[in-house]
Amino acid sequence: MSDIVFDGVVKRYDDVVALDDIDLTIETGQCHCLLGSNGSGKSTLLNLLLGLTRPTEGTIHRGDGTIGCSFQTPTFYPDLTVEENLDVFASMCPPPSPNWRAELVNILTLDQVAHRVAGDLSGGWQKKLDLALAFLKRPTFTVLDEPLDDLDDVTKRRFRAFLSQYPDDDHGLLIATHHIEDFEASLDHLTVLDHGHILYDGPTEDGPAARERYLELVAD
Amino acid sequence: MTARSLFSKELRWLRHNAVGVFFVLLILPSLYAASTVAFQQAIPRDTPIAIVAEDDSVTDDELEAIKGVSAFFSRPHVYDSPANAQRALHREEVYAIFTVPHGLSDEDADLTIQMTVEREMVPYEQPSLVIRNILARQVSDAFPADISVQRATVGEERSLSEFLISVGTILLTVVYAFAYLPRVVTNERNVFRRIRVESSLSRLLGVKFAVFTPLMLLPVVVFQGIANYLQLRLDMLAPGAVVATLLTFVSLTAVGLGVMFLVRFRTAGRMINVTLLFGTFTFSNLIYPAGFFSPLRRTIAHLSPVHYAMVIQRGISLKSKPATLYADRFGILIAFTVASLAFLALSVVYYQWRA
Numbered sequence: 001m002s003d004i005v006f007d008g009v010v011k012r013y014d015d016v017v018a019l020d021d022i023d024l025t026i027e028t029g030q031c032h033c034l035l036g037s038n039g040s041g042k043s044t045l046l047n048l049l050l051g052l053t054r055p056t057e058g059t060i061h062r063g064d065g066t067i068g069c070s071f072q073t074p075t076f077y078p079d080l081t082v083e084e085n086l087d088v089f090a091s092m093c094p095p096p097s098p099n100w101r102a103e104l105v106n107i108l109t110l111d112q113v114a115h116r117v118a119g120d121l122s123g124g125w126q127k128k129l130d131l132a133l134a135f136l137k138r139p140t141f142t143v144l145d146e147p148l149d150d151l152d153d154v155t156k157r158r159f160r161a162f163l164s165q166y167p168d169d170d171h172g173l174l175i176a177t178h179h180i181e182d183f184e185a186s187l188d189h190l191t192v193l194d195h196g197h198i199l200y201d202g203p204t205e206d207g208p209a210a211r212e213r214y215l216e217l218v219a220d
Numbered sequence: 221m222t223a224r225s226l227f228s229k230e231l232r233w234l235r236h237n238a239v240g241v242f243f244v245l246l247i248l249p250s251l252y253a254a255s256t257v258a259f260q261q262a263i264p265r266d267t268p269i270a271i272v273a274e275d276d277s278v279t280d281d282e283l284e285a286i287k288g289v290s291a292f293f294s295r296p297h298v299y300d301s302p303a304n305a306q307r308a309l310h311r312e313e314v315y316a317i318f319t320v321p322h323g324l325s326d327e328d329a330d331l332t333i334q335m336t337v338e339r340e341m342v343p344y345e346q347p348s349l350v351i352r353n354i355l356a357r358q359v360s361d362a363f364p365a366d367i368s369v370q371r372a373t374v375g376e377e378r379s380l381s382e383f384l385i386s387v388g389t390i391l392l393t394v395v396y397a398f399a400y401l402p403r404v405v406t407n408e409r410n411v412f413r414r415i416r417v418e419s420s421l422s423r424l425l426g427v428k429f430a431v432f433t434p435l436m437l438l439p440v441v442v443f444q445g446i447a448n449y450l451q452l453r454l455d456m457l458a459p460g461a462v463v464a465t466l467l468t469f470v471s472l473t474a475v476g477l478g479v480m481f482l483v484r485f486r487t488a489g490r491m492i493n494v495t496l497l498f499g500t501f502t503f504s505n506l507i508y509p510a511g512f513f514s515p516l517r518r519t520i521a522h523l524s525p526v527h528y529a530m531v532i533q534r535g536i537s538l539k540s541k542p543a544t545l546y547a548d549r550f551g552i553l554i555a556f557t558v559a560s561l562a563f564l565a566l567s568v569v570y571y572q573w574r575a
Contacts, residue, residue: 071414073410075413078410
């Protein structure tokens with residue numbers, strides 16, 4: 001079983017409850033969107049899922065699948081070139097095939113900056129490298145935190161198309177964002193967080209209804 | 221108006237960085253001022269020296285009498301045999317040996333106390349001449365016999381340049397450990413989250429040590445190359461000397477990185493490491509023998525693993541002594557290295573726990 005399951009998860013930082021009694025399942029074959037305003041607990045939930053922090057109470061079952069991640073602040077070796085970064089992380093967690101890496105580089109047009117030092121790139125290029133690293137091993141689950149930030153419109157379109165194709169029987173997506181409209185076309189499952197609580201967790205309706213539902217929930 | 225706005229910004233910056241500013245502008249000067257108590261005099265009055273009987277006829281009272289006289293300008297220890305005193309000399313437990321003859325109380329005796337020093341301890345050469353003169357005056361005042369003091373040397377003559385190249389290896393190692401490698405790792409801290417997902421921080425640090433520890437051989441090779449070019453007699457690449465240098469590097473780097481993880485790579489970590497760097501330079505007596513400047517500095521130096529690393533490195537590369545002579549000192553270095561790595565491991569655990 002490769003589903004990720006949060007079971008009664010609580011996360012406290014001193015007196016602040018960041019997440020309270022969270023039960024949540026993330027499945028393959030779905031584009032699962034995590035929505036919430038600032039301070040809702042999205043980042044804490046992602047950190048727990050990635051094993052970067054531990055729950056105060058409850059358990060997280062990560063199954064036997066692999067997990068890839070893209071962070072809101074791009075994360076890579078700043079002193080290495082784009083190609084060297086891809087090489088380093090590909091050797092850590094090999095891509096399923098050389099074609100897969102080439103496809104990622106092509107979608108994100110990273111070949112244009114392959115030999116440039118990553119730390120010297122603009123924010124948009126750094127985001128593209130971060131996204132490429134997230135998908136490099138073609139993980140079972142890919143966790144993306146505001147993946148479209150800083151991307152130009154053309155890349156956004158290409159990348160959204162790529163995302164819509166990614167979920168299948170063996171792969172799933174978890175996207176944390178404020179901008180639900182960016183993913184409405186490919187969205188399968190919606191979880192709305194507010195002040196550490198789940199306001200809604202279930203399948204999404206088609207079209208703009210998802211956004212409206214989200215706004216209603218948060219407004220309430 | 222612009223200047224006023226910028227002034228306001230600086231005040232806000234001060235408020236947000238109060239801890240760092242407090243450390244730099246208050247703690248550092250306080251540490252410097254307080255550490256000056258460790259410098260009590262500019263002549264060596266507390267260097268450890270060995271007192272040993274010339275032969276079996278020398279009485280314990282005579283040894284104690286010389287010990288009492290020597291205590292005015294050194295820290296004397298009585299050794300039971302010349303061989304043990306020589307061993308202590310080569311291990312820098314003492315920096316001179318006073319060999320005492322029998323008959324100090326005999327008015328008709330014409331005696332010579334032999335003062336033996338190592339020729340390789342170049343900074344001690346001039347002070348040892350002063351000490352010989354002081355000892356000669358003290359014993360002629362204290363005893364009825366006619367006593368002269370003869371200064372003898374053991375070992376090979378070495379230049380100050382040879383001595384300083386030997387010291388330079390440990391000095392640079394301290395700089396790399398407290399300044400360079402923590403800086404390298406700090407530059408990469410933004411990738412830690414991805415590393416923690418794809419691998420682990422302990423693996424990352426293990427690889428850092430695996431790469432940078434052998435790289436520390438490069439400055440050693442450079443020192444040896446320059447020594448060869450200048451026809452200086454040094455064996456920096458002797459296995460024992462290299463092991464002492466590398467153990468020093470690993471242990472101090474672990475401390476430097478541990479500090480950075482503990483303070484979550486804030487500026488305070490760099491300031492603490494700079495303080496440790498200068499503290500190590502100052503209090504490990506890398507150049508001058510332990511006992512120069514004050515008894516306090518001797519005590520601190522004898523608590524510093526870097527002091528022992530220097531003694532080992534100098535003993536092997538400069539004095540051509542066998543590594544086995546320093547077996548227990550290697551033990552201290554290894555224990556310190558293990559403790560430093562444990563400190564680093566705990567710091568990383570704390571860093572991840574606080575994430």
